[in-house]
Amino acid sequence: MENKLEGIPLFACPVFMADKPEFLSVTRKVSKKFIDKRKKEAELNPNYPVYMTESINYDPEMLEFSNFVAQGAWGILESQGYAMDFFNTYFTEMWSQEHHQNSTMEKHIHGNGAVISGFYFLDVPDNSSKIIFHEPKDSKVITNLPERDMSTATHASTMIHFVPKEGQLIYANSWLPHSFTKNESKKPLRFIHFNVAVSAANQNQNQNKPTTVEII
Ligand SMILES: [Fe+2]
Numbered sequence: 001m002e003n004k005l006e007g008i009p010l011f012a013c014p015v016f017m018a019d020k021p022e023f024l025s026v027t028r029k030v031s032k033k034f035i036d037k038r039k040k041e042a043e044l045n046p047n048y049p050v051y052m053t054e055s056i057n058y059d060p061e062m063l064e065f066s067n068f069v070a071q072g073a074w075g076i077l078e079s080q081g082y083a084m085d086f087f088n089t090y091f092t093e094m095w096s097q098e099h100h101q102n103s104t105m106e107k108h109i110h111g112n113g114a115v116i117s118g119f120y121f122l123d124v125p126d127n128s129s130k131i132i133f134h135e136p137k138d139s140k141v142i143t144n145l146p147e148r149d150m151s152t153a154t155h156a157s158t159m160i161h162f163v164p165k166e167g168q169l170i171y172a173n174s175w176l177p178h179s180f181t182k183n184e185s186k187k188p189l190r191f192i193h194f195n196v197a198v199s200a201a202n203q204n205q206n207q208n209k210p211t212t213v214e215i216i
Contacts, residue, residue, distance in 0.1 A: 049099070069118065089116070121190075127183075134179065
């Protein structure tokens with residue numbers, strides 16, 4: 001008699017990753033322009049050593065990257081079972097961050113209509129920050145048992161980290177909490193952070209099953 005029980009993972013928290021080094025050149029160039037502008041406007045705060053820019057997706061040079069990222073978010077939502085024939089995706093935010101030594105980012109989620117959040121990593125020195133995704137089910141976190149091996153990602157884990165790579169694109173649903181460990185490198189960590197929302201699609205467009213996205 002077969003005693004093995006089959007586990008069916010319900011209510012999953014997928015994280016999506018892709019290597020897209022072809023966007024590094026233009027995104028580094030545009031990010032540097034906006035970070036340099038920010039540096040002229042404000043001194044680095046030693047207690048919070050990070051520069052964050054204004055929205056950069058309006059820059060004409062970001063159009064191809066922005067379109068790719070927004071289409072990717074649309075595809076993720078469609079793959080998850082959402083009725084995406086009725087929606088376009090657009091950015092509520094896309095900004096560059098430059099994290100200097102000892103900078104960190106505490107656990108948070110994104111509201112303001114965001115449904116997909118993500119990152120594109122520009123410069124990742126050795127010993128800089130790791131990205132952590134956190135278990136979103138508070139009831140599980142509160143009642144969790146000790147883990148057999150905290151170095152292994154299992155269904156018992158309550159947080160899972162990744163070492164980001166330059167040119168790597170990472171997406172997750174915006175309800176999934178994320179954070180960054182401290183940047184221990186003397187060199188800065190740079191990445192683009194973005195939030196994607198949806199708006200109602202044109203009904204006439206729906207008849208042809210839209211695969212394009214609206215960049216706002
Ligand atoms: Fe975030």
